[in-house]
Amino acid sequence: MDITGLEAGDLVGMLSRKEIGAQELMRATLERIAATNGAVNAIVELRDEDTLMKEARAADNAASRGALFGLPMAVKDLANVAGLATSQGSPLFAGQVAQTDDLHVARMRAAGAIFIGKTNTPEFGLGSHTFNPVHGVTLNPYDPGRSCGGSSGGAAVALACGMLSLADGSDMMGSLRNPAGWCNVYGMRPSWSLVPSEPRADTFLHQLSTNGPMARSPRDMARLLAVMAGPDPRQPHGAAAPDLGDIRPKAKDARIGWLGDWGGAWPFEAGILDLSEEALRVFEGLGATVEPVQPPFSRDALWQSWVTLRHWAVSANLTPLLESGRLKPEAVWEVEQGQRLSALDVHKASVIRSGWFAAAARVFDHYDALALPTAQVWPFPADWTYPKEIAGQQMDSYHRWMEVVVPASLAGLPAVAVPAGFGENCLPMGIQLIGRRGDDARLLELAQAYHEATLWPTRRPPVPS
Numbered sequence: 345m346d347i348t349g350l351e352a353g354d355l356v357g358m359l360s361r362k363e364i365g366a367q368e369l370m371r372a373t374l375e376r377i378a379a380t381n382g383a384v385n386a387i388v389e390l391r392d393e394d395t396l397m398k399e400a401r402a403a404d405n406a407a408s409r410g411a412l413f414g415l416p417m418a419v420k421d422l423a424n425v426a427g428l429a430t431s432q433g434s435p436l437f438a439g440q441v442a443q444t445d446d447l448h449v450a451r452m453r454a455a456g457a458i459f460i461g462k463t464n465t466p467e468f469g470l471g472s473h474t475f476n477p478v479h480g481v482t483l484n485p486y487d488p489g490r491s492c493g494g495s496s497g498g499a500a501v502a503l504a505c506g507m508l509s510l511a512d513g514s515d516m517m518g519s520l521r522n523p524a525g526w527c528n529v530y531g532m533r534p535s536w537s538l539v540p541s542e543p544r545a546d547t548f549l550h551q552l553s554t555n556g557p558m559a560r561s562p563r564d565m566a567r568l569l570a571v572m573a574g575p576d577p578r579q580p581h582g583a584a585a586p587d588l589g590d591i592r593p594k595a596k597d598a599r600i601g602w603l604g605d606w607g608g609a610w611p612f613e614a615g616i617l618d619l620s621e622e623a624l625r626v627f628e629g630l631g632a633t634v635e636p637v638q639p640p641f642s643r644d645a646l647w648q649s650w651v652t653l654r655h656w657a658v659s660a661n662l663t664p665l666l667e668s669g670r671l672k673p674e675a676v677w678e679v680e681q682g683q684r685l686s687a688l689d690v691h692k693a694s695v696i697r698s699g700w701f702a703a704a705a706r707v708f709d710h711y712d713a714l715a716l717p718t719a720q721v722w723p724f725p726a727d728w729t730y731p732k733e734i735a736g737q738q739m740d741s742y743h744r745w746m747e748v749v750v751p752a753s754l755a756g757l758p759a760v761a762v763p764a765g766f767g768e769n770c771l772p773m774g775i776q777l778i779g780r781r782g783d784d785a786r787l788l789e790l791a792q793a794y795h796e797a798t799l800w801p802t803r804r805p806p807v808p809s
Contacts (some may be wrong), residue, residue: 366414370400386501413456433467433476463498493523500527516553518749521761525718525774536756562791593793596631623764652693718774763800770805
């Protein structure tokens with residue numbers, strides 16, 4: 345039996361019952377990494393084998409066994425793991441070893457995870473294509489000539505290749521959703537503030553990015569989310585973790601609103617909408633109702649609010665590094681745009697965001713979830729920086745091609761990316777299930793029902809004729 349292909353919940357159960365040992369799992373994991381990582385470059389900063397085996401032996405002898413007991417895990421290289429370098433994909437930080445764990449990492453460690461290394465990410469997590477000058481490019485496991493997405497691209501690829509059973513990631517603009525869709529796994533952006541960020545610098549104003557889980561099943565994502573979630577007394581925002589202990593499949597009588605291309609406002613490459621609608625028919629087969637929904641808000645207003653607030657947030661973070669002259673052009677652009685904003689500009693953008701949140705709440709009076717694709721293009725060539733056009737429509741920024749993820753991000757809504765299968769090009773794609781703020785458990789139940797009906801992460805694309 346290849347234990348690296350098992351779900352995390354099954355592995356924890358087997359470890360707890362001593363049907364396998366942490367040493368056996370660690371050895372199998374390292375062998376899997378040795379066999380597959382060289383072709384895709386998903387895991388970076390891999391720790392020494394002898395040290396990892398020593399920590400696995402200690403786990404086998406431990407009395408306390410938490411929710412992640414004995415699981416080898418690698419952390420996205422934007423977060424600190426004590427004793428490991430945190431490069432953030434930037435030469436400015438390459439080789440700088442973290443002295444302490446970030447908050448969600450400390451929670452995972454306390455739950456029994458064994459950290460084996462980091463997962464690759466774009467420089468400072470900017471852009472949905474995982475490449476950087478420190479660790480190079482991470483490649484799609486279904487076509488190594490193409491992008492795996494990002495910014496949690498290394499995590500998604502490691503899951504798809506069986507190098508990890510669980511992974512953390514972060515999501516400002518689809519970074520847990522796009523790579524999940526492009527790698528045939530699951531990713532979840534939780535309700536904003538459910539998983540607290542680091543209690544440093546400003547903790548009141550910037551409500552865009554969040555950490556979250558990735559896995560090969562929604563039930564496994566619930567396991568990791570339960571560990572990561574919960575308020576931090578040092579921060580003003582925070583939500584109590586929902587009951588995620590026993591996520592059961594539940595799709596019957598659910599109502600799903602299909603937003604498609606936002607009333608024709610967003611361009612898509614051919615085949616993506618058709619494949620998404622095919623995936624939604626699975627929910628209908630499970631007893632759910634799927635209906636098309638007209639755009640509940642202006643596309644232009646959403647985008648204007650989004651880019652203003654994103655410029656503001658990124659600029660606040662990276663302005664001190666601008667004079668280094670070593671930021672990539674997209675980062676420089678974000679910083680310079682943010683520096684031009686006035687307080688009133690930010691206020692106006694926040695007013696639009698507030699209007700969108702209220703409009704979405706009205707839609708959720710009628711639906712349990714809203715559905716959208718996870719991306720507007722198929723995985724593109726890995727040597728591109730980003731797509732410059734979609735279906736003949738020119739993209740006016742490095743991230744405009746990911747506009748489809750903005751509605752959930754802007755309003756801080758929970759969204760689960762589920763695999764939609766494979767297109768005629770044999771490339772994977774996903775759909776987002778977006779819920780009302782706080783409906784994280786309900787979305788996971790809906791996604792778990794879909795997972796049990798499809799088992800997409802265990803399947804490969806059809807062989808072209």
